[in-house]
Structures are given as structure tokens and as C-alpha cells.
Amino acid sequence: xxxxxxxxxxxxxxxQYHILQGVDLAVGEGSVMVLLGRNGAGKTTTLRSILGLxxxxxxxxxxxxxVLNGCPPHEIARRGIGYVPEYRAIFRQLTVEENxxxxxxxxxxxxxxxxxIFELFPDLEKLYYWPGGQLSGGQxxxxxxxxxxxxxxxxxxxxxxxEGLAPVLIEQVMEAIRQLxxxxxxxxxxxxxxxxxxxxxxxxLIEDGRTVHSGRMADLAADQALVQRYLGAA
Amino acid sequence: xxxxxxxxxxxxxxxxxxxxxxxxxxxxxxxxxxxFNPGQMGVVLLSGLYQGMLFxxxxxxxxxxxxxxxxxxxxxxxxFMLGAYMGFFxxxxxxxGTPIPVRFVCALIAAAAGGGLLGALVExxxxxxxxxxxxxxxxxxxxxxxxxxxxxxxxxxxxxLIPVQPPAVLDTTFPVFGARFETYRLFIIITGAVLxxxxxxxxxxxxxxxxxxxxxxxxxxxxxxxxxIGRIFTLVFALxxxxxxxxxxxAAPYLGAYPSMGDQFLINTVIVVVLxxxxxxxxxxxASILVGLTRATVEQISLQYLQTPVLASLSIxxxxxxxLLVRPSGLFGRENG
Numbered sequence: 001x002x003x004x005x006x007x008x009x010x011x012x013x014x015x016q017y018h019i020l021q022g023v024d025l026a027v028g029e030g031s032v033m034v035l036l037g038r039n040g041a042g043k044t045t046t047l048r049s050i051l052g053l054x055x056x057x058x059x060x061x062x063x064x065x066x067v068l069n070g071c072p073p074h075e076i077a078r079r080g081i082g083y084v085p086e087y088r089a090i091f092r093q094l095t096v097e098e099n100x101x102x103x104x105x106x107x108x109x110x111x112x113x114x115x116x117i118f119e120l121f122p123d124l125e126k127l128y129y130w131p132g133g134q135l136s137g138g139q140x141x142x143x144x145x146x147x148x149x150x151x152x153x154x155x156x157x158x159x160x161x162x163e164g165l166a167p168v169l170i171e172q173v174m175e176a177i178r179q180l181x182x183x184x185x186x187x188x189x190x191x192x193x194x195x196x197x198x199x200x201x202x203x204x205l206i207e208d209g210r211t212v213h214s215g216r217m218a219d220l221a222a223d224q225a226l227v228q229r230y231l232g233a234a
Numbered sequence: 235x236x237x238x239x240x241x242x243x244x245x246x247x248x249x250x251x252x253x254x255x256x257x258x259x260x261x262x263x264x265x266x267x268x269x270f271n272p273g274q275m276g277v278v279l280l281s282g283l284y285q286g287m288l289f290x291x292x293x294x295x296x297x298x299x300x301x302x303x304x305x306x307x308x309x310x311x312x313x314f315m316l317g318a319y320m321g322f323f324x325x326x327x328x329x330x331g332t333p334i335p336v337r338f339v340c341a342l343i344a345a346a347a348g349g350g351l352l353g354a355l356v357e358x359x360x361x362x363x364x365x366x367x368x369x370x371x372x373x374x375x376x377x378x379x380x381x382x383x384x385x386x387x388x389x390x391x392x393x394x395l396i397p398v399q400p401p402a403v404l405d406t407t408f409p410v411f412g413a414r415f416e417t418y419r420l421f422i423i424i425t426g427a428v429l430x431x432x433x434x435x436x437x438x439x440x441x442x443x444x445x446x447x448x449x450x451x452x453x454x455x456x457x458x459x460x461x462x463i464g465r466i467f468t469l470v471f472a473l474x475x476x477x478x479x480x481x482x483x484x485a486a487p488y489l490g491a492y493p494s495m496g497d498q499f500l501i502n503t504v505i506v507v508v509l510x511x512x513x514x515x516x517x518x519x520x521a522s523i524l525v526g527l528t529r530a531t532v533e534q535i536s537l538q539y540l541q542t543p544v545l546a547s548l549s550i551x552x553x554x555x556x557x558l559l560v561r562p563s564g565l566f567g568r569e570n571g
Contacts, residue, residue, distance in 0.1 A: 051458055077460035089455045091448040098444045105460035151460060 001028035004155055004185050005050070010059035012049045019045045020056070021209040027155070032186040034200035034217065036231060042209040043189040044086060047157045051083055052076045063155070078105060082148030086159040088140045090147070092133030096124055099132050099143055103150035110150050117146045120179050138169030142176055149184070156180065159189045174199060193231050197221045205230050251566045255520045262527045269535060273413030278534045279527065280410065284419040286526020287426025291481025292499045293506040293518045294433055295474020301450040301513025302470050304368065305361055308375040310478055311500030312382040313353065317345035317479025318491035319386055325398045335401040342483050349479020350472040357471035379496065387493045394492025418488050425484050429477065430519050437515055446470060450513055505554050511567025521565060528553045
């Protein structure tokens with residue numbers, strides 16, 4: 001499996017705070033990699049550093065062999081990285097159609113992907129002309145993922161998709177992410193270990209802004225002591 | 235609420251806003267019906283629309299720029315004034331013998347283009363470094379307004395310029411229920427309405443409009459969708475300035491051009507934008523008409539019964555207070571701010 005994204009000794013500051021203090025990570029093409037860690041470990045900062053929303057002070061972000069450091073966020077997005085932020089960040093005033101259209105930075109992208117998107121998320125076809133703000137939490141999550149799929153991204157960064165959702169909706173979202181296999185590579189941030197272990201092929205564990213472990217998800221799920229130590233969950 | 239594919243969803247908040255706006259406009263129409271004869275009523279309503287469109291031409295850019303960029307552009311009124319002067323300059327600079335309609339159209343184009351270019355320059359050179367400093371932006375744009383006014387005062391003097399002659403077809407009057415109304419003011423109403431429809435079309439039916447509406451909510455997310463938000467900011471700022479400058483030249487054959495015209499319009503613009511709900515273009519459009527009609531109606535009442543127009547300016551402030559009591563975030567403002 002070839003590596004699509006690699007983070008090498010990534011350091012990021014937010015103001016005076018040294019949040020990432022050496023994150024290393026490699027995501028294989030076509031896989032689902034889960035970034036794990038406790039609250040405040042630096043998971044979201046890692047995603048935002050990849051996207052150029054916070055520029056790393058040190059280290060490298062390498063995507064498909066090209067260094068992304070210093071690139072503005074829109075250029076990074078156009079290289080094929082889609083983002084599904086925590087709490088969705090769908091545009092509440094725009095309709096579902098407009099939420100998808102805005103992600104089309106090259107003409108014809110939405111038309112080409114519409115069928116696939118509606119197969120993955122049939123609800124969105126029915127709600128095509130509804131404002132995003134009127135959708136349920138689960139539907140908004142589907143829309144946020146669908147939006148990231150419009151531009152034929154080869155890597156999706158998905159931040160806490162189960163956050164704030166009822167258990168039944170978490171199942172729906174998990175199913176949607178599971179169906180992304182074969183369409184794109186996923187780097188997933190997930191606090192809920194039960195969800196993470198069912199979705200991920202690989203994991204990277206970070207603590208206090210540093211990578212402390214990585215490997216196959218199946219191995220981690222079998223190592224309860226490690227899970228307890230770093231995540232406090234079994 | 236509807237789930238039917240193809241049907242545009244309209245939220246209950248929007249319906250309520252439309253109802254409140256319709257109630258205010260209906261009250262004004264009723265006051266006109268009860269207090270004035272048909273001729274007066276016709277002239278008052280047209281005057282109201284005329285004033286409303288002038289406010290709209292300045293407020294449209296102000297509202298969109300605030301919504302997307304979070305910048306309170308206090309120099310917006312100055313672009314209205316600069317548009318008038320740029321138009322006058324081009325109108326007068328064309329070779330002798332150039333027909334008046336050609337001069338007029340060239341002046342309009344020059345005003346819009348000049349306003350847009352200057353706006354783009356101001357955004358790139360001065361506003362952009364201050365996006366993270368809102369207080370600095372206010373001081374900067376306020377300072378720019380003073381600088382622009384003083385430059386014009388230095389070049390053209392404090393007295394202002396006599397209105398240029400519009401094309402003959404617009405330089406007449408027409409009957410309104412026995413009274414007469416200037417065709418040029420009707421032209422301003424039509425121009426304002428066309429621009430209103432144009433901007434609405436841009437916001438609702440084009441990709442740029444979708445980006446602007448999305449950017450108003452979440453700029454960062456827009457960037458992560460591959461959209462260079464910096465360029466969109468420049469474009470929107472320039473567009474807002476171009477519309478104001480165009481408005482200045484459209485108004486100039488009727489109002490003339492004088493250094494303080496921007497300041498006068500800015501105060502009313504701020505009232506219009508607050509009334510409509512900050513960053514709501516639809517709110518700004520409706521509030522412009524509402525303010526114009528209120529002002530014209532109260533002006534007529536004031537002149538007719540008190541022989542002084544002093545209540546006209548006060549009426550707008552009173553209208554703002556009443557609306558804000560009913561809807562604290564403005565007619566079409568979001569409740570959560």
C-alpha cells in the first residue's frame with residue numbers, strides 16, 4: 001500500500017502554546033486511519049495543520065510526495081484533501097444543493113459525483129432543496145461528508161463525526177464512513193473508541209501533541225492495557 | 235414547510251420578517267391614503283421610492299461587505315461622493331460635441347469602474363492587513379472617509395458642483411394623478427430596482443453568490459473547499475464600492491456633487507443596514523424602501539401640517555427604534571446575532 005499522506009515531526013503553535021510537539025503519521029492509500037488521543041491531545045490541531053489552517057512551525061506535511069507546508073488552505077484543498085470538521089460546519093442558510101455546489105471548484109464535479117453521493121446518502125436527494133440548518137444532526141453529518149466528496153478528493157479528514165449525535169445516528173454515520181472505502185482514503189479523528197475500532201484499519205495514538213503509538217487497529221483493540229492507558233476506555 | 239423536491243423552503247422566521255415589513259409598508263400606504271389627495275400621495279410614494287433607492291445604492295455594498303468581511307466600511311458613503319465627482323470629471327472631459335447621452339453613459343461607466351478599482355486597492359492595501367483588528371478597521375475607514383472628502387474639497391472647493399445635464403428624455407416631468415414628478419427621479423427608482431434585482435440574482439443564483447452567503451457564515455470552511463477567499467473578499471469589497479460610486483453618479487444629475495454628500499448618506503445607510511438586519515441583503519433592500527417611504531411620508535405630513543420638514547430625519551430614527559423593539563436583530567437579522 002503506497003503512502004498518500006505523511007506527517008514528519010510536526011510542530012504547531014497556537015499563539016504561545018506549543019500544541020503539536022512532534023506528530024509522525026503515515027496514511028496508506030485506500031485505508032481508514034484513526035487518530036486517537038484524549039481531549040486536548042492535539043488531534044484537531046493535527047488536521048488543521050495538514051489543511052494549512054494553522055501553519056506548522058516545524059516538520060513536514062507530505063501529500064502524494066509533495067510538501068504542503070506554506071500552502072494556503074484553498075490550494076491544499078485543490079490538491080485533493082477534503083475536510084469534514086467537528087460539528088459539521090455545514091452552511092445552515094444554504095440549501096443541500098448549494099452546500100454541495102459550493103464544493104465544486106471545477107465545473108462538472110458535482111454532476112459527475114451526484115449519483116455516487118446519492119447512493120451513499122439517499123436522504124440528501126429527498127432533502128435537496130432544504131436549508132442545511134433544517135436537517136437533523138445525522139443528516140447534517142451526511143451532508144458534510146457528501147460535500148467533501150464532491151471535489152473527487154483522494155483523502156478525507158473527518159473530525160469527530162460521532163460528536164453530539166444520538167446512538168442511532170452514530171450508527172448511520174458509521175455506515176456512511178464504512179461505505180467510503182473504495183472511494184477515498186480517510187484520516188479520522190474519533191474520541192469514541194468503540195466507533196474508532198469498528199471503522200479503522202490503522203491507528204495513530206497521540207498524547208500531549210506527540211505520536212506515542214501506531215499500528216493496526218485490530219492489534220490495538222486486542223491490547224486492553226494500552227487502550228486503558230492512553231484512552232481510558234476499554 | 236415542505237419537502238417537495240424543487241420547492242424553495244421558506245423558514246418561519248423569514249415569513250415573520252416579511253409579514254412585519256409588509257405591515258409597516260401597509261401602514262405607510264394607509265397613512266398616505268388617509269392624509270393626502272391622490273396627486274400628493276403619488277408624488278410622496280414615488281419620492282419615497284426614490285430616496286429608498288438612493289439609500290439602497292450605498293447600503294447594498296455596506297451590508298454585503300459587513301456580512302462577508304466583518305468590516306464596517308465607514309468610507310462607503312465617500313465612494314458614493316467619489317462616484318459623483320468621477321462621473322462629473324469624465325462627463326466634462328469628453329471632447330466638445332460629444333452627445334449628452336454618450337457623456338452620461340460614459341460617466342456612469344467611469345464612476346462604477348473607478349469606484350470598483352479604488353475599492354479593490356483599498357481592500358488589498360489597507361483593509362487586508364487589519365482583518366484581525368476590527369477596531370482598527372473602523373478607525374481606518376473613518377479616516378479614509380475624511381481623507382477622500384478633504385481631497386475632493388481641495389481639488390474642487392467646498393461649494394460643490396452644479397448638477398450635470400442628463401439626457402433630454404430624462405430631463406422632463408410626467409403627470410401623477412394631477413401632480414407632476416421628475417422623470418429623472420423615476421430613472422433613479424428604476425435603476426435602483428434593476429440593481430437590486432441584479433444583486434439579488436447574483437447572491438441567489440450564481441456560484442459567487444453561494445460563496446458569499448457561505449462566507450458570511452463560515453469563512454474558514456469556504457477556504458477548505460478550495461475557494462481562494464482572499465480574492466473573493468477583494469471582489470466583494472470592490473463590487474460594494476462600485477455600486478456606491480455608480481449610485482453617486484446616478485444621483486448626481488439631480489443632487490449635484492458636493493464633498494459632504496457621502497457623510498449624509500452614510501448615516502442613513504447605517505440606519506438602513508441596522509433596520510434590515512446586519513449582513514442580510516434582502517433586509518437591506520426592504521429597509522431601504524421602508525426608510526425612503528417613511529421619510530417621504532413624514533416629510534409631507536410635516537410640511538403640510540407643521541410647515542417644517544424637521545420631522546423627516548427624526549422619523550427614520552423613530553422607525554429604527556420601533557423595529558428594533560419588535561425585532562432586536564433587525565427585520566431580517568439572525569436572532570442569535
